[in-house]
Amino acid sequence: xxxxxxxETTRRAPHSRRAAVGAVxxxxxxxxxxxxxxxxxxxxxxxxxxxxxxxxxxFALLLSLSRxxxxxxxxxDPVGLDxxxxxxxxxxxxxxxxxxxxxxxxxxTVALALAGxxxxxxxxxxxxxxxxxxxxxxxxxxxxxxxxxxxxxYMYEPGGLVNGVLxxxxxxxxxxxxxxxxxxxxxVVVQAWASVGSAILVxxxxxxxxxGSYYEAAALDGAGPGTVFRRITxxxxxPSLLFVCVTQFLTGLQSFALIIVMTKGGPGDATNVAALxxxxxxxxxxxxxxxxxxxxxxFAVVLAVTLAQLWFFRRTGEDA
Amino acid sequence: xxxxxxxxxxxPATRPPGLSRRHFAxxxxxxxxxxxxxxxxxxxxxxxxxxxxxxxxxxxxxxxKAALQGPVDEWNATHDRVKVRTTAVEFTDLxxxxxVRQAAGQGADILHPYCLWNxxxxxxxxxxxxxxxxAEEIRRGYREAAVGAASVGGRVYGYPTEVQTYAxxxxxxxxxxxxxxxxxGTWRELxxxxxRTARRDxxxxxxxxxxxLSTYDDSTTVGQTxxxxxxxxxxxxxxDGRTTAVDSAAGRAVFDLEHRLVTEGASTPGVxxxxxxxxxxVAMVVSAGWWTGSxxxxxxxxxxxxxxxxxxxxxxxxxxxxxxxxxxxxxxxASRFPREAWEFLRxxxxxxxxxxxxxxxxxxxxxxxxxxxxxxxxxxADDMRALLGTGxxxxxxxxxxxxxxxxxxxxxxxxxQAKSLLRKNIEALWTGQQSVDETLRTTRRQVDQEMARSW
Numbered sequence: 001x002x003x004x005x006x007x008e009t010t011r012r013a014p015h016s017r018r019a020a021v022g023a024v025x026x027x028x029x030x031x032x033x034x035x036x037x038x039x040x041x042x043x044x045x046x047x048x049x050x051x052x053x054x055x056x057x058x059f060a061l062l063l064s065l066s067r068x069x070x071x072x073x074x075x076x077d078p079v080g081l082d083x084x085x086x087x088x089x090x091x092x093x094x095x096x097x098x099x100x101x102x103x104x105x106x107x108x109t110v111a112l113a114l115a116g117x118x119x120x121x122x123x124x125x126x127x128x129x130x131x132x133x134x135x136x137x138x139x140x141x142x143x144x145x146x147x148x149x150x151x152x153x154y155m156y157e158p159g160g161l162v163n164g165v166l167x168x169x170x171x172x173x174x175x176x177x178x179x180x181x182x183x184x185x186x187x188v189v190v191q192a193w194a195s196v197g198s199a200i201l202v203x204x205x206x207x208x209x210x211x212g213s214y215y216e217a218a219a220l221d222g223a224g225p226g227t228v229f230r231r232i233t234x235x236x237x238x239p240s241l242l243f244v245c246v247t248q249f250l251t252g253l254q255s256f257a258l259i260i261v262m263t264k265g266g267p268g269d270a271t272n273v274a275a276l277x278x279x280x281x282x283x284x285x286x287x288x289x290x291x292x293x294x295x296x297x298x299f300a301v302v303l304a305v306t307l308a309q310l311w312f313f314r315r316t317g318e319d320a
Numbered sequence: 321x322x323x324x325x326x327x328x329x330x331x332p333a334t335r336p337p338g339l340s341r342r343h344f345a346x347x348x349x350x351x352x353x354x355x356x357x358x359x360x361x362x363x364x365x366x367x368x369x370x371x372x373x374x375x376x377x378x379x380x381x382x383x384x385k386a387a388l389q390g391p392v393d394e395w396n397a398t399h400d401r402v403k404v405r406t407t408a409v410e411f412t413d414l415x416x417x418x419x420v421r422q423a424a425g426q427g428a429d430i431l432h433p434y435c436l437w438n439x440x441x442x443x444x445x446x447x448x449x450x451x452x453x454x455a456e457e458i459r460r461g462y463r464e465a466a467v468g469a470a471s472v473g474g475r476v477y478g479y480p481t482e483v484q485t486y487a488x489x490x491x492x493x494x495x496x497x498x499x500x501x502x503x504x505g506t507w508r509e510l511x512x513x514x515x516r517t518a519r520r521d522x523x524x525x526x527x528x529x530x531x532x533l534s535t536y537d538d539s540t541t542v543g544q545t546x547x548x549x550x551x552x553x554x555x556x557x558x559x560d561g562r563t564t565a566v567d568s569a570a571g572r573a574v575f576d577l578e579h580r581l582v583t584e585g586a587s588t589p590g591v592x593x594x595x596x597x598x599x600x601x602v603a604m605v606v607s608a609g610w611w612t613g614s615x616x617x618x619x620x621x622x623x624x625x626x627x628x629x630x631x632x633x634x635x636x637x638x639x640x641x642x643x644x645x646x647x648x649x650x651x652x653x654a655s656r657f658p659r660e661a662w663e664f665l666r667x668x669x670x671x672x673x674x675x676x677x678x679x680x681x682x683x684x685x686x687x688x689x690x691x692x693x694x695x696x697x698x699x700x701a702d703d704m705r706a707l708l709g710t711g712x713x714x715x716x717x718x719x720x721x722x723x724x725x726x727x728x729x730x731x732x733x734x735x736x737q738a739k740s741l742l743r744k745n746i747e748a749l750w751t752g753q754q755s756v757d758e759t760l761r762t763t764r765r766q767v768d769q770e771m772a773r774s775w
Contacts, residue, residue, distance in 0.1 A: 069444040070444070086773075158526060171523075179751065268747045268754075
């Protein structure tokens, strides 16, 4: 049987091998075709990233190592690390006060916005018509920065609303935006006010996700509101707090629109921040090399700060 | 069996030579890129069709745009071979637009830059020097300050258009109420008048500022200080344009004066003088001539209280001097039709026409008529006399007279950066962050460092 079958098997073997090879080839072709189709579907997104992310990033890197006045692409003159050493050199205003202001601005904004939004979100969580309150607090987000900046600028001016209140209380006027000691804190307050709406949205969603049974158990144990907030609400709100903290800090480090409207970086360099300085170096002074180098320094700072925040929250038991 | 093709008719069995799929893949993006970076529209390119020159300016608003369009339409109606098309952006976007369009190969044939940028534009190879005959015409027809503003390193790069000189605006009513007979002529009188007119309420809010010090932007903050510096015989930049000359006796005197005015309460830099002066809250301001037009429309009948006098000199008997800034029309090095562009500029800036309402035979260039129609001046004194003699605003006279002694704003490479650095230091002085000595020292160090980089 075996012998009789053996020749048949032997005869069939080359055919089935061919068939197997053919099947493998077919599958390979199909897989290749699928890969091509997949890449074709991905192509628009890849092209988008290449044109709007990779190319500008590469160009910025090239410029940060060159001198370029912005007019003729043929005039890009390589200078090595000169732009970076110039920025970080002794006597340069980039580290102090520009970068210091940037960090203070971001830190102040995050601290104020976080404190304010936690407070407001907790209050809203206990009120009726929560949607209405959330909408009201969200309004500054949908208002243009130019309008927000100008309105606050008038409110801060001597004779403005804020000074009017101070005068009514018998206090002297304060030149909020003209005094280098008060200009940066004054702008920080406005930035925090303008960004508190989005933080409230995230935090109210976070508050909703805390199971009510914890609060019931706490009430049965006789815990007061302060203890409940400190021991239950805040720890369980940590994922939302991490998100708000990281995003607000990133926004704060990169923002300059409000500053350009309210103070133009002045008086002197009192409110000058890195993004504003980059904009001026590139578009006003035609020094694209310095502007690009400053952008990479700011990128390094943003990365370091974000990693530090993630590390801190992970260490305290929260994963991003 | 011949495969059935879904579309198209018969195809050749072999690919056409020289256009493989790979070539096509390379050629398509290259062609798109080339078409994107091509020179601006300059006519159809067909023989016999007119050349179209593009002119990029900051005359974007209704009044300015219409004022420039008038002569351009006149040119287009009377010239068949060369046509001009204007494009305009807001002044704040002008330099950026020059950069972006130039880098993309889309630079306009004719540019209308602020003269402060000339050094930067020349260094970047954007501006073409004026041909000898045009340069000669410009030197002959315009005041020295206007020619200086349109030149870099002694070489003329364009026809000066609007020219702004600085003078002292004062509120006649406020000065009269404070017992001042007329505008101050010296710094001592200026200081006295500023103190006499300044008033505050019990909370320290400024009711009236004696001398308004603007912190509005680089131009206004630096302009008023440089006008006073020039009036004291000082200069911001050395003659060779490579270092700053602000750390001098004149520089110290200006910073001392401004510091005293601020610390003693006669000036409040935080107040926006461009809003406060028309409201009668500022007695005096050093500013440029363009402001007369704005004040007239803002103040209405109240404009009769506004007077203009030369910038006070340091001591009685000193020679007058002030700052002069301006714009010019120049030709792009990338223009394919420079000769035609210069011809158009000559026609616009030197071709004279009769002045409506003026004395018989009085003529002025199209550009001068255009500028006066929008409340500005040009550097052509003869034109200005003819045009202002036809019932113009007497407050413009001091600005016109100042053309004879004004000092052009430095326009060396890095001038914009130097100006920003000076503004920051002036503000640091006014707000007490720096003493006069520190301000002089820091300005010199920062500006010298920047200028050394720019050359």
